[in-house]
Amino acid sequence: MFGQRGRVAYAYEQTPGAISPEPPQQDRVFVEEIRTRGGLDLTLAVVVDGDGHLRAGEAAEIFANQLFSGISQSLNRDLNTLLRDQVEGGAQFLSQTNRSGEGIGEVAVTLIAIHRGRFFFAHAGHTMALLIREGKTTRLTRPGDRLLGNSEAPLIQSGDPRGMTLQAGDRVVLTSDGLTRISPEDGHPFVGLDKVAAYVEGTTPLEAARHLISLALGRDVDDNVSVVVIQVSGKRGGTPPLAIVRAGILLAFILILGVLGISRLRRNVNIPPAVDYGYAVLVQGSAGLMDEEGKKLVEMVGHLGTIPAGVRIASRTETRIALETTFEVLNELSGISLYLDRDAQIQLTLLDPHWDLSSADEIESEPSTVVDLLSGRIMVVRNEGDREIHITWNGNTGILIGNDVGILGVNEESGNLTLDCLRGSCKSILVDGEAITFSSGQRVLIIHGDQREIEYLPGDTFQEWNELCGGCLIGQ
Template identity: 25%
Template sequence: MARTAGAEIRLAAGSHIGASPTRTLLEDRARAERIRTAGGMVLSVGVIADGIGGENAGERAAELTVTTVFESLQHSRERNVPRLLEAALKEANERVFVESQKSQRKTNMGSTAAIAAIWSNRLYVANVGDSRIYLLRGQKAFPLTVDHTWENEIVASGKLSRMEASKHPRRDQIVRSIGYESKVKVDLGLWLQGGEESAAEARAAQGLPLKTGDIVLVCSDGLIKTRRDQRFAHYVEASEFTGLVRGRSAKGAVDRLIKKALRRQVDDNVSAVILEVPGGVYYKRFLLPAVGAAAAFAMVVGAAAWAVPRLSGAFAGPSAGPTIPALPSGVAYVSEIGGRAETNSAAGNFETLRSEQLVAAGSGVQLRTIGGTSYVRLGLPDQSIIYLGPDSQMELLEIEGESGTSLRLNGGVVLVSGQGSGSSTISVLAPSGVLAKLTGSLMGVYWDPVAGQLEVDCFGEACEIVFPGGVAMGVSAGQRIIISSQGEVLGPLAIDPSRYAFGQYAGGLVLAATPEPVLAGGSGAQPSRTPLGPLFVSPTPPPPTRTPKPPPPPPPGPAPTQPPP
């Protein structure tokens, strides 16, 4: 097993010839290993190759592809992970192509290839062909690659519409493969939006931060191809993945996936690789009955009265904070930075964010943190406080406008305190259109861009969730409410304060229970906190309010591909 960020990555791989009696060759290859590169990087790697070619040419191409990939990775001193994976596939392409030219029997042999690599608890991918990579998070499966078929390539080129291309007889032909030509174009995109985003955006998403319980699945097309006996079904549906693999060992998960395809008489080789980050908690849901949104939300709020104790005294820090000198309206002050943080310039490029910098709010003004311990603390003119947590990105839309202060959270976690001089209203908008809102209180908001899931933690008395259409739901102190991508309300649950451990529990705004010695007259845990400390120095004149129009930001949490020195 491989270690990354303190967790043991569980690895397994498996292949089967399939259920068809006419298949006599296993042309798939699957391999999962922990490796150390010549440059000293430790990676957890899973590779699938699906061979193409007559006789045993496809079998040889797949074997050579997988062997070359691992050899290339181990011998490389490259420290940029996407370039490392790209070089490995290009070397495999060269070897397979050279061998194909030596024998007429091997002419046109080739292979697909899909690589998933975990380094420093981040996921990187590379692929050629139609073998796929999925992220299983919670109870859902998210495809991270795009098949290199004639249909997808022609649609991406803009020459045909999706509907036109789907009717073409060549629609399912693979147009990229390892070894078919002397050069190959490696896809280094991590396609979080299913191919709707640009190639640049997909590549910027490389290094996706992984969470406990995440499972990466790499598979050949045999696992998910259309069934011969059911035109609109697949041998294994993506919606079945999590149910088949959760609660099993990595090897057990691989075996279960393959057996499911075999029971449905899969007519092709079938292969799977599992890379799993141990841990994770899976919550029971409040299923909303068909009684109308307002009534359903009222049921959840009613359940909150007994399901979760009121914990405002246990988690929320004191409402009084340091005195904040007068600042111009519409400007935030960067009072503290931990790790690496950036903001976009007027030209749209991201630049290093610095302590004591003034940031003028406006449409398109982005701030992001990079790294598992990074954070930014902002002070507002009314003494409100905003913390942007690790690996997070937000848009600072408005400060003290007609509706108060407004943020758009594009990924990660933000903690907002409206406990300033004016009991300020602060709203956090998620990409799903759901709004989390507080007045004169303390609230944490987390957005998972992969699962499309919003989580709201209320530490005070005045938190509210507003759904598209205007339906509002109150959240009581000490409660966590989760809104799934389907609009389901999960919870109420107890708040886990460890999410806000950055900056020593947000400078003491969030309290963590710590064990205390047993004393005469009582026992138990008492909350402890770190003093908040000074937020401001005398501000310099603010820059003019800017409303840049940058290119679309990269998906939240892009990873640094350079390891720390």
């Protein structure tokens, strides 16, 4: 979910966690733009984390609804007092419900309001609010173990009664404790607080929320995770670690013509260079950056390390790479993952290219994602949207087309190419321009540059690809 009010844009995402069987979702998240009876225009957001009962999700739902209803109906124009009073009132109601024999559990809550560029909050428990400013993360709420809804007096924290002034470029992140809790496997947070700024700045709120969720899932988070990202508009763009600094202006437009052949241009126009805002994140596995000739490993990529567009990557194990972008206009790049088999090599040729059209005629094409398969086996998974993903090999191209969920497997072996359409719609284009469209459950073989007829996938194909992506084809 995402939206915008004036200079404030916001989005949120949730996941029940990565464990099996899937746990119940006991977090509740609400973000709304409201006008109170007292005449205050607010951007209001809350994360409520239910705890300690099978009905804790219900407790979180009731608590959040009461907060929003109470604030909407209030005549109080003192926001600091208003938020605190509503949290305290919700705690008393929940405590009475639990004592009456209809126990539904306890909650942690972080409630924030933005009014005329000033930020107010009320908080209790292990949820949290973070301020991201100029590359630094500041925790605005104190950690606490005392939840609301029990017999103890509520410990409610609030901020400056006058509110905190938000600056252009600020991000505020609300999250349940699942994002930053300690992993039992290695004793480190699923996502460290010191990492949040790097993954949030330079992205849209929706992309940032999805990115943080994907990072936690990539570490097999064992709890519900809810993330709200709120952004105060300012200078567009940003620099993720290693990505834009090292990528720079990636390619002039002539490269797009040579590699893709997909852009239709007016004659005799001055085409500006493309800027690639995309980058990749190593979510699982082991991979390194190769030299320009693809012969030498020059740098290993750490877990959750960022990889700029334009570089060559070699996997050392089965590896998952998530694609992200710093471009502030919403797009679906964040819903794309690449799965590399052991010892596969690829080049991230183009991830999210955009052109500055302020001084040029219109370029009649949409940005596409292009990955050059150098050797081995790769699987591309698109979870939503209609972004086309091109996998090229020796001038031949397999493309994931269509809308919504799509999955394409591409295997280079002994100079031949196999394109397996595992979900959605796919297309194959040879060097000479010959094209074939095929769909889920079908395969196209390219042998010595010749395109064979479409055939149905052999019986064990889905299982082989399913093992590479860790079960993403279950139910397909």
